[in-house]
Amino acid sequence: MKPILSSLGINRRTLLSALAVLPTVSGPLLTVHARAQTVVPGDALASWNDGPAKQAIIDFVQATTVQGSPKCVAPEDRIATFDQDGTLWVEHPMYSQVMYCLDHVPAVVTKKPELKNVEPFKTVLTGNREAMAKFTMRDLETILAATLTGMSVDDFNAEVEKWIETAKDPRWKRPYTELVYQPMLDVLHYLRDSGYKTYIVTGGGQDFVRVYSERVYGIPPEQVVGTMGGTKLGYDKEGKAFLTKEPKLLLNDDHAGKPEGIHMMIGRRPHAAFGNSVGDQQMLEWTGAGDGARLMMLLLHDDAKREYAYGPAQGLPDSKVGTFTPALYDEAKKKSWTVISMKNDWKRIFTFDER
Amino acid sequence: MKPILSSLGINRRTLLSALAVLPTVSGPLLTVHARAQTVVPGDALASWNDGPAKQAIIDFVQATTVQGSPKCVAPEDRIATFDQDGTLWVEHPMYSQVMYCLDHVPAVVTKKPELKNVEPFKTVLTGNREAMAKFTMRDLETILAATLTGMSVDDFNAEVEKWIETAKDPRWKRPYTELVYQPMLDVLHYLRDSGYKTYIVTGGGQDFVRVYSERVYGIPPEQVVGTMGGTKLGYDKEGKAFLTKEPKLLLNDDHAGKPEGIHMMIGRRPHAAFGNSVGDQQMLEWTGAGDGARLMMLLLHDDAKREYAYGPAQGLPDSKVGTFTPALYDEAKKKSWTVISMKNDWKRIFTFDER
Numbered sequence: 001m002k003p004i005l006s007s008l009g010i011n012r013r014t015l016l017s018a019l020a021v022l023p024t025v026s027g028p029l030l031t032v033h034a035r036a037q038t039v040v041p042g043d044a045l046a047s048w049n050d051g052p053a054k055q056a057i058i059d060f061v062q063a064t065t066v067q068g069s070p071k072c073v074a075p076e077d078r079i080a081t082f083d084q085d086g087t088l089w090v091e092h093p094m095y096s097q098v099m100y101c102l103d104h105v106p107a108v109v110t111k112k113p114e115l116k117n118v119e120p121f122k123t124v125l126t127g128n129r130e131a132m133a134k135f136t137m138r139d140l141e142t143i144l145a146a147t148l149t150g151m152s153v154d155d156f157n158a159e160v161e162k163w164i165e166t167a168k169d170p171r172w173k174r175p176y177t178e179l180v181y182q183p184m185l186d187v188l189h190y191l192r193d194s195g196y197k198t199y200i201v202t203g204g205g206q207d208f209v210r211v212y213s214e215r216v217y218g219i220p221p222e223q224v225v226g227t228m229g230g231t232k233l234g235y236d237k238e239g240k241a242f243l244t245k246e247p248k249l250l251l252n253d254d255h256a257g258k259p260e261g262i263h264m265m266i267g268r269r270p271h272a273a274f275g276n277s278v279g280d281q282q283m284l285e286w287t288g289a290g291d292g293a294r295l296m297m298l299l300l301h302d303d304a305k306r307e308y309a310y311g312p313a314q315g316l317p318d319s320k321v322g323t324f325t326p327a328l329y330d331e332a333k334k335k336s337w338t339v340i341s342m343k344n345d346w347k348r349i350f351t352f353d354e355r
Numbered sequence: 356m357k358p359i360l361s362s363l364g365i366n367r368r369t370l371l372s373a374l375a376v377l378p379t380v381s382g383p384l385l386t387v388h389a390r391a392q393t394v395v396p397g398d399a400l401a402s403w404n405d406g407p408a409k410q411a412i413i414d415f416v417q418a419t420t421v422q423g424s425p426k427c428v429a430p431e432d433r434i435a436t437f438d439q440d441g442t443l444w445v446e447h448p449m450y451s452q453v454m455y456c457l458d459h460v461p462a463v464v465t466k467k468p469e470l471k472n473v474e475p476f477k478t479v480l481t482g483n484r485e486a487m488a489k490f491t492m493r494d495l496e497t498i499l500a501a502t503l504t505g506m507s508v509d510d511f512n513a514e515v516e517k518w519i520e521t522a523k524d525p526r527w528k529r530p531y532t533e534l535v536y537q538p539m540l541d542v543l544h545y546l547r548d549s550g551y552k553t554y555i556v557t558g559g560g561q562d563f564v565r566v567y568s569e570r571v572y573g574i575p576p577e578q579v580v581g582t583m584g585g586t587k588l589g590y591d592k593e594g595k596a597f598l599t600k601e602p603k604l605l606l607n608d609d610h611a612g613k614p615e616g617i618h619m620m621i622g623r624r625p626h627a628a629f630g631n632s633v634g635d636q637q638m639l640e641w642t643g644a645g646d647g648a649r650l651m652m653l654l655l656h657d658d659a660k661r662e663y664a665y666g667p668a669q670g671l672p673d674s675k676v677g678t679f680t681p682a683l684y685d686e687a688k689k690k691s692w693t694v695i696s697m698k699n700d701w702k703r704i705f706t707f708d709e710r
Contacts, residue, residue, distance in 0.1 A: 241640040264586075267576030
């Protein structure tokens with residue numbers, strides 16, 4: 001079951017250090033100010049500051065959608081793919097899906113009381129983050145398998161739905177679904193208004209993200225490509241068919257798995273791809289290898305005040321920066337991918353910044 | 356690689372007996388008459404005779420799409436799934452995809468001349484159908500793996516495209532893509548005009564069917580769910596990323612694999628499902644297990660004159676009928692699935708019947 005954990009893009013050290021840190025992040029670390037801004041009527045990218053990143057998006061859309069443009073793309077080929085964690089919403093200090101898994105341990109134990117005194121469930125039930133930080137990889141895998149598989153797909157959807165409506169990020173004290181980046185919502189709308197079909201291509205669980213993707217991003221379940229597990233058909237007492245989520249990995253939709261997942265689920269090469277990490281690198285390479293106009297963008301988290309700063313902006317060595325390595329930064333420069341500076345390119349980060 | 360073959364729904368005996376029979380089917384076995392018919396203007400199901408099957412489709416569409424109907428289905432949940440082989444087009448005497456594989460052996464040998472004198476390729480090159488009929492399961496698997504994997508997805512698509520434009524069915528002497536059932540095209544259009552999203556859910560290769568699905572059925576590649584193989588990311592001399600088709604089965608989209616594939620690719624339960632064989636049984640069960648109005652239909656091939664007759668219409672025991680077993684027929688009756696009689700329910704079979 002190792003793949004289940006790695007499939008979520010979880011680096012053990014990152015996870016454990018985040019777990020240890022979480023209790024200290026119990027209040028808002030900073031005040032989010034309503035930011036004054038001038039919304040230009042008709043400006044589809046109102047949350048973006050003028051600059052090369054905003055211009056790259058506008059140039060791409062105009063080149064590929066204005067009739068008569070030599071690079072105009074046929075409507076059916078207008079495909080844009082977006083990584084989720086760290087690209088569409090906050091991924092720090094921990095992926096929301098991992099928080100779901102930890103939060104969901106009590107529910108699993110209620111259904112299987114024999115797990116109450118069994119590790120690692122016992123420790124999770126204590127709520128002791130420091131003890132959890134000592135979990136082995138095997139412990140973590142056990143938790144993920146127990147909370148993400150073994151139930152019907154309908155039950156899983158209902159559980160995630162309930163959780164996502166009530167769980168809150170410890171820093172902003174808001175539902176995770178409010179921690180989406182308004183500038184990226186602008187891009188999603190702008191692309192869709194220009195005839196693009198927008199897809200999420202995430203290393204996270206496909207079933208998990210599908211629960212809220214329509215409501216939060218306007219992206220329907222069939223346009224969510226994620227890490228996929230197997231399901232097994234069974235029949236209830238009345239002979240009704242149902243599907244159970246199995247602890248069997250079908251596709252790890254991260255790194256080289258992203259082009260593979262795109263090929264499998266869409267069958268067309270995207271014309272635009274957005275990411276923020278080494279897990280997105282191959283998706284951008286695959287997108288950029290196509291003919292005609294292509295847009296490859298990487299989001300750089302360099303805004304410690306309004307969100308977080310990590311990656312090359314911090315000047316940290318590879319082993320510490322996690323997702324956006326200096327090597328990725330170099331490839332972006334070499335291949336003329338556009339790096340979005342959260343600090344400089346985004347007028348505001350969250351929808352609630354304006355309120 | 357056994358799963359590759361079985362994933363195509365290939366029963367060795369069926370395949371081999373079909374191979375042996377093919378040379379004798381070198382001419383049209385019967386004359387297809389242009390059939391006189393009255394096309395009622397505005398009748399979306401013009402190729403159907405009035406009867407319970409046609410009525411079931413109309414009743415379902417009206418119940419689920421007329422506003423105010425207590426069983427009206429939200430537009431985003433209007434999903435209809437169709438098996439391909441034997442449901443949307445002719446599957447006898449052999450799946451077109453297997454014909455592609457056999458026809459494609461020379462091209463494979465051209466690229467890998469060392470295979471020329473190696474069995475089973477050597478025998479395929481002789482064109483001796485009787486010898487091919489003696490192939491072992493392993494021989495067949497070797498042929499399918501060699502012709503369906505090991506090349507880039509772009510090269511594969513180009514090869515299939517070339518083949519599908521020129522290859523002809525031995526009985527009708529027409530491209531396979533003309534052997535689609537006009538009444539099913541009527542249903543596809545009728546459902547789409549009523550806000551349904553139509554999907555192909557086939558045991559055949561997903562990449563294969565996607566090549567012609569838009570042109571032939573009006574179904575775009577992203578709405579084709581089929582048997583899925585893995586792909587591997589590589590880089591050419593200029594560093595450009597490409598995907599190679601691997602001999603690795605990700606999902607056998609047949610039998611219980613159909614609900615699994617639907618869950619994976621669509622993430623919603625269909626409201627209507629169409630099939631013709633035991634490989635479609637679980638898709639219909641999964642569809643029927645949902646709330647509200649559901650339409651489950653099975654096509655019975657009982658028209659030896661205009662197409663073929665096989666299955667319970669022939670009164671053959673289970674072991675002989677292949678795809679539509681008496682047990683399936685019984686389940687259809689028990690669950691009130693609608694059985695379409697090709698002979699009685701269809702005014703015409705093919706688009707060219709009218710010409």
